[in-house]
Amino acid sequence: MSATVRVRATVNGEHRESLVEARTLLVHWLRDELGLTGTHVGCDTTNCGACTVHLNGESVKSCTVLAVQAEGAEVTTIEGLASEGSWHPLQEAFRDQHGLQCGFCTPGMIMAGAALLERNPNPSEEEIRHGLEGNLCRCTGYHNIVAAMKQAAGGDRGASSEEVPA
Amino acid sequence: MSSVGTRMKRKEDPRMVTGLGRYTEDIAVPGMLHAAIVRSPEAHAAITSIDVSVAMERHGVVAVLTGEDMAEDFAAGLAMVWVPPGVEIKTPDHWPLKRGEVKHVGDPVAVVVATTRGQAYDAAEDVIVEYDPKPAVVDPEKALEDGSPLVWESFGTNQTHQWGVSGGDIEAALGEADTTITLRLVNHRTSGAPIEPRCSLAEPRREGMVLYSATQVPHIARFVLGGMLSIPEDKLRVVAPDVGGGFGTKLQVYAEEALVLALAKRLGRPVKWTETRSEHMTTSHHGRDQINVITLGAKSDGTVTGCKAEIIADLGAYQQLLTPFIPTLGFPVMGGCYKFPAIDITITGVFTNKMCTDAIRGAGRPEATYWIELAMDRLADELAMDRLELRRKNFIPKEEFPFETALGIVYDSGDYEATLDKLLENFDLDAFRAEQEELRAKGVYRGVGFSTWVEVCGLAPSRAVGPQGVGLQAAFYESANVRVTPTGSAIIHSGISPHGQGLDTSFAQIAGDILGIDPENVTVLHGDTDQGAWGWNTYGSRSLAVGGEALVRAARRVQEKAKRICAALLEAAPEDIELSDGKYQVKGSPDKSMTMAEISGAAHIPPQELPADIEPGLEESAFYDPENFVFPFGAHACVVEVDAETGKVEVIRYTCVDDCGPAINPMLIDGQIHGGIVHAIGQVLYEQVVYDEEGQLVTGTFVDYALPTAAELPSFETDRTETPSPVNSLGVKGVGEAGTIAATPAVASAVLDALAPLGVKELDMPFTPMRVWEAIQAASGGNGEGPRASEQGRPLDEHGTGASGSGPASPDEGSGT
Numbered sequence: 001m002s003a004t005v006r007v008r009a010t011v012n013g014e015h016r017e018s019l020v021e022a023r024t025l026l027v028h029w030l031r032d033e034l035g036l037t038g039t040h041v042g043c044d045t046t047n048c049g050a051c052t053v054h055l056n057g058e059s060v061k062s063c064t065v066l067a068v069q070a071e072g073a074e075v076t077t078i079e080g081l082a083s084e085g086s087w088h089p090l091q092e093a094f095r096d097q098h099g100l101q102c103g104f105c106t107p108g109m110i111m112a113g114a115a116l117l118e119r120n121p122n123p124s125e126e127e128i129r130h131g132l133e134g135n136l137c138r139c140t141g142y143h144n145i146v147a148a149m150k151q152a153a154g155g156d157r158g159a160s161s162e163e164v165p166a
Numbered sequence: 167m168s169s170v171g172t173r174m175k176r177k178e179d180p181r182m183v184t185g186l187g188r189y190t191e192d193i194a195v196p197g198m199l200h201a202a203i204v205r206s207p208e209a210h211a212a213i214t215s216i217d218v219s220v221a222m223e224r225h226g227v228v229a230v231l232t233g234e235d236m237a238e239d240f241a242a243g244l245a246m247v248w249v250p251p252g253v254e255i256k257t258p259d260h261w262p263l264k265r266g267e268v269k270h271v272g273d274p275v276a277v278v279v280a281t282t283r284g285q286a287y288d289a290a291e292d293v294i295v296e297y298d299p300k301p302a303v304v305d306p307e308k309a310l311e312d313g314s315p316l317v318w319e320s321f322g323t324n325q326t327h328q329w330g331v332s333g334g335d336i337e338a339a340l341g342e343a344d345t346t347i348t349l350r351l352v353n354h355r356t357s358g359a360p361i362e363p364r365c366s367l368a369e370p371r372r373e374g375m376v377l378y379s380a381t382q383v384p385h386i387a388r389f390v391l392g393g394m395l396s397i398p399e400d401k402l403r404v405v406a407p408d409v410g411g412g413f414g415t416k417l418q419v420y421a422e423e424a425l426v427l428a429l430a431k432r433l434g435r436p437v438k439w440t441e442t443r444s445e446h447m448t449t450s451h452h453g454r455d456q457i458n459v460i461t462l463g464a465k466s467d468g469t470v471t472g473c474k475a476e477i478i479a480d481l482g483a484y485q486q487l488l489t490p491f492i493p494t495l496g497f498p499v500m501g502g503c504y505k506f507p508a509i510d511i512t513i514t515g516v517f518t519n520k521m522c523t524d525a526i527r528g529a530g531r532p533e534a535t536y537w538i539e540l541a542m543d544r545l546a547d548e549l550a551m552d553r554l555e556l557r558r559k560n561f562i563p564k565e566e567f568p569f570e571t572a573l574g575i576v577y578d579s580g581d582y583e584a585t586l587d588k589l590l591e592n593f594d595l596d597a598f599r600a601e602q603e604e605l606r607a608k609g610v611y612r613g614v615g616f617s618t619w620v621e622v623c624g625l626a627p628s629r630a631v632g633p634q635g636v637g638l639q640a641a642f643y644e645s646a647n648v649r650v651t652p653t654g655s656a657i658i659h660s661g662i663s664p665h666g667q668g669l670d671t672s673f674a675q676i677a678g679d680i681l682g683i684d685p686e687n688v689t690v691l692h693g694d695t696d697q698g699a700w701g702w703n704t705y706g707s708r709s710l711a712v713g714g715e716a717l718v719r720a721a722r723r724v725q726e727k728a729k730r731i732c733a734a735l736l737e738a739a740p741e742d743i744e745l746s747d748g749k750y751q752v753k754g755s756p757d758k759s760m761t762m763a764e765i766s767g768a769a770h771i772p773p774q775e776l777p778a779d780i781e782p783g784l785e786e787s788a789f790y791d792p793e794n795f796v797f798p799f800g801a802h803a804c805v806v807e808v809d810a811e812t813g814k815v816e817v818i819r820y821t822c823v824d825d826c827g828p829a830i831n832p833m834l835i836d837g838q839i840h841g842g843i844v845h846a847i848g849q850v851l852y853e854q855v856v857y858d859e860e861g862q863l864v865t866g867t868f869v870d871y872a873l874p875t876a877a878e879l880p881s882f883e884t885d886r887t888e889t890p891s892p893v894n895s896l897g898v899k900g901v902g903e904a905g906t907i908a909a910t911p912a913v914a915s916a917v918l919d920a921l922a923p924l925g926v927k928e929l930d931m932p933f934t935p936m937r938v939w940e941a942i943q944a945a946s947g948g949n950g951e952g953p954r955a956s957e958q959g960r961p962l963d964e965h966g967t968g969a970s971g972s973g974p975a976s977p978d979e980g981s982g983t
Contacts (some may be wrong), residue, residue, distance in 0.1 A: 021284065034788030037192035038185020040410070042361040044442040047868035050361055078185035087183070095179040098833045101841065102181030104362040104410025110183060125881070133877035136868070138361050138411050139666050140907075142876040143846035144837060 009070045011036070012080025012131065020067050026060075027051040029067035030077060038078040038107045042136070049135030052108035053077045059115035061108075061134070078107035090114050090152040099132035099148035109135045113149050122153055167747060169675040169685045173833035175684075176671045180323070181570055187408045190380045191440050192363040198367070199228055204266035204276040204293045205448065208455060209304070209519040209861025210317070211297035213266060215278055221317040226285035229433060230293060232276045232889030233263035239428040244421060245390045246485035250494075250637035255327040255500055255515070257485045258318050259853065262421035262428070268297070269317060270519050271863050274421055278436060279429055302519040302861035304723045306480035307325025307457065309516050317483055317517035326490055326515035331497055333572035334508030339472025343463025347544050352930040355455035355480070355855040356848075357865075358526045359873060360665075362410020363441035364450060364480030366423045366454045368430035374401030375430060379423055382412040383703040384663055386640070388695045390419040391485075395427050399695075402427075406693035409665035413845065414525035415450050416665065417705040418487050452855050455480040455613035456493060458537045462545050468559040472508035473501060475537065481515045482522035488529075489522045490515045491638065495706075496530030498575040501536040503582045503620040503799055504560035509572045514765040515735070517903060519861040525705060527845050528906040531621045539617045539911030539913040543918070554590075557618050558583065568892070577620065577797045578891045578899075585823045585887055589801040592885055593821045598805065606640070606923055611808045613922070617913025619908040623900035624796040626807035642708070643791035645699035646717040648677060648724045650784040652770035654763025656681055656688040661701015662713035663693040667902060668834040669709055672719055675830055676896070680721035681728070682748045699787055707900025711796045715894040719788035727784060728765045735760065735778055775922065796891045797898035800824035802843075804912040808920040813939030815851055815917055820885040826901040828888050835901050836884050843882060844907020848874045850913040854932050913968065921945075 004106070007024075008017045011034060018033050030036045041063055042050035051062040054076040055069075057133045061164050081088045093099065100106040109132065116123065116131040123131060129142070137145060181187050217229040244260040264273050276293050280286035301315035308314055317324055339344055344526040366379040375397060381387050384404040392402045422439050429437040441450065457478040463471045478494040488495075493513045501509045513852060546556040562569045562583040569575065574601030595614070602612050628641040647659040659678055670690045678685035691697055694764060701713070715917065729743040732750040736743075742753045751759030768776060769784040803821040820843060829835055852872040856864040865871040890897025917933045918926070928935065 023284070031192075032194075036185070037189075038187070038361070039384055040189070041191070043868045044365065045443065045867045045869050048361055048443075078183075082184060088197050091183040094183050098176065098668075098837045100179060100182055101668065101837060102360070102362065102411040103178065103187045103408065104189065104360070106182050106187075107185050119375060129876040129879070133875040136873050136875060138359060138845070139841045140411065140837060140874065141840035141882065142879055143840040145266075146876065146881060 005068050007067045007071055009073050009075050011075045022068060024067040026065040026067045026070055027062035030062060035081050036077050036089055040104055040107060042104065045117060047136065048105065049112055050105050051109040052111040052135065054111060054115060057118070059112050078111060082111065088114055090117065090148065093148035094152040097144045097148040097151055099140060099144045105135060105137045109137060110146060117153055123149065125150070170679050170830050171828070172709040172831065174675055174685060174831055176668050176669060177674060178524060178670050180964060189362055189408045189410050190367060190378045191961065193378050193407065195367070195369055195436045196213040197368050198436040198438055199281060199433065200286045201429060201437050201576060202278045202290040203274045203422070203439070204278065204290050204295065206271060206273040206275055206297070208268055208297045208299050209271050209302035210300045211268050211302065213264065213268060213275060214296045214298050217294040218276065220294070221278055221289040221939050224285065224289040226280060226281040226871055227289045228281065229279040229429070230276060230289065231263070233261060233265040236263050236428060237265065238518060239432065240394050240424065241396045242394050242934050244424070245419060245487060245695055246489060247487055247639045248637055249327060249633070250492040253327055255485065256318070256321045260484045261719065262424045270521055272445065272521065277425055277429065281936060289840030300771065304518050304520060304857045304859060304861050306478050306518055307517040309518050310478070310514070317519055324517045326517055328512065328514050329494055330512040331573055332510045334472065335475050336508045337512035338470050339508035340463040340474065343471045343776055344466040345545070346461055346463040347541065347548050348459065348461045349537070349541050349544055351458045351460065351537045351540060353456040353458060353536055354931055355370060355452050355523065356526060356853050357452055357855050357871060358413035358415030358445060358450065359446070359871065360411030360415055363443060363446050364416065364420065364422065365438070365440040366426045367436060367438040368426040369436040370434055372431050374403065375427055376403045376405065377423065377427055378405045378407060378817055380409050380416055380838050382409065382416040382663055382665055382705055384695050385661065385691055385701050385703055387423060388417050391424055395431065403694070403696045404503055406663050412665040413527040414705065414829050416452060417525045418451055427884060443868060447855070447871060448863055449521055451486055451522050451524035452482070453523055453529070454533060454849070455523050456533050458533065460537045460539050460541045461596045464549065466549065468549055468551050468556045470504060470560050473506045473965045474510045475500060477511070479512045479513055479515050480523060482518060482520045484522050486522040486524050490531050492523065492525055493533070494530065494636065496534035496624040497573065498795065499531055499535045499620055500538070501571050501573065502535065503562060503580065503618055505562050506572055520857055527842065528903045529706070531903065531907045532846065532910045535617065535619050535621070536910045536914065539619070540915060544917055554586065556615060558586070576794060577655065578794055578893050580620065580799050580891050581887065581889050582618060582684050582799060585799060585825055588823045588885060588887060589803055589821065592823070592883060593803045596783055609810065611810055611920045611924065613806055613808070613916045613918065613920025615804045615909060615912045615917070615919055617831050617908050617912035617915070618801045620797050620799040621907045622795045622797055623707035624792060624904060625706035625708045626712045626792045628791050631796070641791070642702050642704065643789050644713040644716040645701050645787065645789045646713065646720040646977060647698050647787040648720040648785065648886065650681065650719070650762065650766045651725060652767055654683060654761065654766045656683050658690045659698025660690060660692045660713050660716065660717060661699060662709040663701070663703040664709060665704065667704070667709060667742055667838065668831070670735065672680050672710065672830045672834055673702040673714065676714060676717055677721045680718065680725050680751060680776055682745045683702050695816060706965065707902040707904070710898050711894055711900050714896055714898060715789035715792070719790055720786050722864050723786035723788065724784060727786070728762060730780060731765050731769055731776065732760045735775055748952050764841070792893050794893045796893050798824065798826040798899040798901060798904050800904065802908045802912040804909065805914040806913070806916040806920055808917065808938060810924060810942055813935035813937070813942065815933050815938060816878070817847055817880055822903070823885045823887060824904055824908070825887045825889050826904060827890050828896065828900040829886065830896070830898065835886070838901045839884050839905040840882055842903060843909040844879060845875055847879065847913055850910060850917070850931050851933050934958050
């Protein structure tokens with residue numbers, strides 16, 4: 001039985017505090033202790049990025065961060081990305097552009113994409129593609145994820161449900 | 167106003183983009199225990215002892231059980247459901263925990279149940295298992311040789327079965343050919359690798375059991391697991407919540423599903439097991455793994471006279487649900503979109519000390535399409551004919567549909583010229599060839615590859631695929647129940663079980679149009695065996711062509727009843743009621759109309775005027791078993807650039823025209839095509855499940871098994887033609903696997919085209935930088951042929967993978983941001 005450690009962090013704007021085993025990963029603290037199951041585990045080796053969250057505003061893979069490393073930090077998960085009842089533009093864009101299918105990689109992809117847009121509000125397609133190479137998607141072939149990133153960066157709305165493609 | 171045909175945004179998305187999707191691993195129930203599995207590190211061994219005493223002493227451990235301990239828990243082993251008439255398939259006992267011997271790395275040996283996941287994993291490491299290793303065989307060709315180590319000594323051979331099909335006189339056909347070519351093509355082993363790992367949670371509830379599982383096939387799982395565990399079907403509820411991708415991997419009934427059920431039954435408490443990615447790579451079934459030897463014969467004008475294929479299929483160590491059937495699933499299109507008068511196919515299944523193969527996206531059809539299309543390329547080269555002209559010469563003309571192939575399969579509809587013509591409108595081949603020539607002069611090697619493809623999907627029909635047909639011990643109809651609520655919303659129960667396809671949306675569009683209800687107010691429910699009718703679930707690109715048509719039939723019945731109610735209340739004849747702009751109105755009298763909400767209100771709270779012979783309520787069901795498969799088709803072009811210095815291949819353009827009949831939601835079709843193409847690009851360029859010669863798995867994580875990332879890919883240019891299928895009233899064909907089936911040969915052909923001026927004529931996938939570089943070196947060394955390698959059983963240091971990160975191994979790995 002490993003030692004327990006107290007972890008206190010602001011998660012999605014709320015103060016959260018737990019006693020955890022020292023080895024507890026941030027993703028397991030979020031999912032198992034705090035019930036924030038929008039952050040997913042896909043690979044265990046920091047390849048897939050399904051577990052991406054923001055730690056003090058930077059995107060991190062929460063399967064490679066110990067919960068105790070979040071001590072005193074601000075953590076934002078997919079559940080906390082919307083503000084005042086409005087989705088983040090990237091959440092809208094993922095829906096508009098069909099940037100998700102099974103939805104499992106989506107929270108991590110959106111968190112990684114949102115952090116990328118924070119750093120670089122107007123990325124080129126190449127910058128988008130390289131910026132998201134730490135996040136794997138098996139459904140979309142990334143085409144519509146890139147389109148969603150472009151939409152969110154450009155601020156325009158995608159095809160509405162009435163429009164038929166040219 | 168029709169919703170069908172529009173890009174309606176998905177009903178699934180709001181929960182998924184906000185983190186409110188609910189996947190099996192997200193479900194926690196009170197008192198839940200966690201299971202961890204002790205797995206074999208040996209490829210082939212006798213278990214000599216298992217000591218669980220230290221593990222049992224660990225804090226939090228509730229149970230540690232071995233295969234022998236659980237012998238009484240299972241009435242039957244894992245199922246294999248193919249019984250082809252006249253062919254015996256060697257099928258060993260396949261228990262969820264192994265007894266006596268292990269047959270591949272990862273074979274489950276014992277299970278630990280503890281209060282927390284961490285405790286279970288800690289204790290699993292303390293289970294001491296002693297093995298007496300036995301010789302392993304990993305190369306399927308060597309496994310067929312006399313004197314090979316045997317995976318199952320009791321069978322006396324590693325050959326599982328041989329299955330063949332033939333039409334026309336192949337010997338005469340090849341005899342009359344002016345030219346014949348023979349190719350040996352390896353379709354290597356891959357993993358489905360959905361990003362959601364498998365997960366199963368069994369919960370004792372009331373008198374029965376609930377199993378939540380990341381599965382594509384909840385109804386089939388209940389059927390099989392109920393039998394294995396002697397649980398009557400009414401006492402076993404299987405729920406597939408949100409499922410994070412399947413790709414065939416989750417078209418399976420797995421040992422771990424049976425195990426958590428047995429453990430929950432024994433312990434009277436809920437038990438959850440979640441796969442690690444390494445467990446996925448070792449014990450979620452693999453796909454492909456065929457060696458194909460193809461012969462095509464043709465007259466000097468390019469008319470193909472016959473096609474012969476000898477296929478060795480590496481099935482791994484056991485038979486899972488459809489393991490031996492998967493190569494056979496490709497047979498209806500082993501002839502492609504061409505008018506081959508004679509076709510002869512022989513498939514030989516082989517046991518090896520590896521995980522079983524089974525369905526992975528395309529399942530038999532990408533393999534077949536790969537060898538057909540590459541063989542057509544080679545034949546064209548041999549005849550000094552243009553590759554596309556050879557294809558056109560042999561296309562089944564559109565006037566001849568429905569077309570019966572030499573194998574007796576009836577292709578429903580097609581216009582192969584039209585998709586190729588449209589592709590060449592979108593892709594200027596002459597301009598490409600000119601640019602290619604210019605760039606070659608500068609040492610830049612680009613290539614283009616084409617695939618004109620047809621596939622068979624919409625599994626169903628039961629008569630063709632079931633016990634009296636090909637021999638699957640199942641049926642393949644689909645069901646739907648449509649219920650309109652008193653206030654005019656609709657609840658649909660469907661037997662399909664989607665896992666990313668967007669069918670909550672497309673089915674709502676279909677039903678909404680037929681019922682006269684806004685699709686936003688149509689909810690589609692599925693994936694729960696306690697809800698709705700029996701279904702055969704989602705795989706084989708069948709959901710729309712089979713489940714969609716069942717939905718149409720149920721919805722039309724509801725519409726008919728709605729018309730009768732409306733007619734009675736508006737004092738008109740039922741045949742004079744028409745649905746227009748969402749209103750049921752009397753023909754010619756648009757002022758006399760009712761909405762579905764008004765009609766359904768009357769159906770549920772009947773007014774006096776409603777005749778007594780109209781039953782209350784507004785709900786209908788339908789079952790639908792098609793008369794035939796459906797046959798989507800299209801034409802794809804891929805452009806790659808090969809760096810001759812490093813061997814790195816980059817896809818720089820991808821253009822395609824696909825035909826899956828009239829679109830229900832074009833946005834969803836494009837999405838399926840994009841994903842399908844990338845699944846193929848993964849196989850052709852990056853992905854391979856590799857075992858070394860000892861049967862050790864080399865590619866055990868995403869560090870070694872390289873899925874494509876956004877950085878390796880271009881955006882895609884998709885286009886469509888719409889040729890309706892006569893098989894169903896929507897005219898639709900499947901699209902979930904099409905991209906993968908189409909793109910595998912297109913990408914490979916592009917690489918070979920780029921390599922041609924470097925002297926490389928043949929090379930097996932995956933075209934990793936090392937393999938391409940070696941082929942270029944070997945060719946420049948003068949032998950003109952690339953290295954020939956099936957990879958299976960090559961020494962570890964020759965694999966050339968192992969770069970860090972999930973992207974492809976390449977010399978400039980890590981230079982990106």
